[in-house]
């Protein structure tokens with residue numbers, strides 16, 4: 001199953017953001033699948049041709065940030081259920097900022113920081129307010145909260161449907177940390193989905209398989225904090241998340257400047273359970289290293305069945321990615337397909353349901369890796 005969300009289709013320029021996020025990426029993936037299906041033996045309704053749109057009613061009902069009432073109490077009844085679910089993941093004070101309890105200016109400043117829209121001198125960078133037709137703060141409701149629910153629903157579909165596979169055409173905000181956002185990620189939809197499912201008794205052991213170009217420091221921090229009890233909501237008995245990450249060995253967020261920030265008091269980039277750093281020029285070794293990592297995460301599970309894998313299927317390792325900070329990893333389209341098929345078959349052979357998120361991917365050709373993977377799945381099933 002493919003899960004899409006119309007809320008993710010809005011143009012970033014409408015908020016004044018000039019980062020090369022391709023808003024049409026989900027639609028181009030769907031167009032490609034429709035085109036390839038027309039040219040093959042795939043029957044209508046075959047998987048993953050079934051496309052579902054998610055119900056976004058829960059965040060549409062959210063109130064506007066309350067700049068005139070900055071000191072509302074945390075028990076204010078207008079706070080939606082999603083806020084309370086988020087307390088299992090993020091620091092309460094940070095959530096209060098995002099949900100407008102500290103005023104609209106604080107929310108706007110947080111978005112400016114997380115989307116890196118100001119340079120070191122405070123001058124706008126990749127941000128042109130004159131081109132915005134929506135307030136920047138609206139992003140929180142239209143994009144961030146929508147992704148939380150999307151990833152959660154994708155995981156539910158993976159658990160509940162016979163297919164045990166759902167690809168969500170958004171999500172994967174793996175840089176969001178416990179008390180702050182980072183790298184275009186305000187909240188961590190991956191840990192949100194996992195923690196909510198565990199609290200609801202829908203899953204116990206969950207694996208994160210993160211193959212975005214950038215290391216997901218937010219996810220590793222959150223999982224470590226929860227596991228160690230630093231987060232006030234520790235894991236329920238027998239619940240856990242194991243993390244695997246294959247990422248650029250150098251560059252953001254592992255570059256000197258970012259790590260220097262860590263030395264100044266911010267949390268360092270904590271390791272995943274299975275770390276697979278890929279040096280520039282090691283693309284030919286990528287799948288062999290990933291395969292070994294998958295075997296390791298299975299061994300680390302010590303015989304406990306993994307109930308769900310959440311895959312952070314970034315397209316930014318692709319050689320034609322448009323973001324400068326992903327330039328140290330250049331997988332070809334074929335290598336991206338091998339990567340995805342390796343994960344897919346590994347999980348399928350073990351009857352592990354999987355929810356996939358689109359994660360990073362920038363520029364004109366960012367739709368190609370996921371589209372190629374999903375079309376290949378269609379071909380396999382048709383054949």
Ligand SMILES: [Zn+2]
Nearest residue numbers: 212213214360
């Ligand atoms: Zn990335």
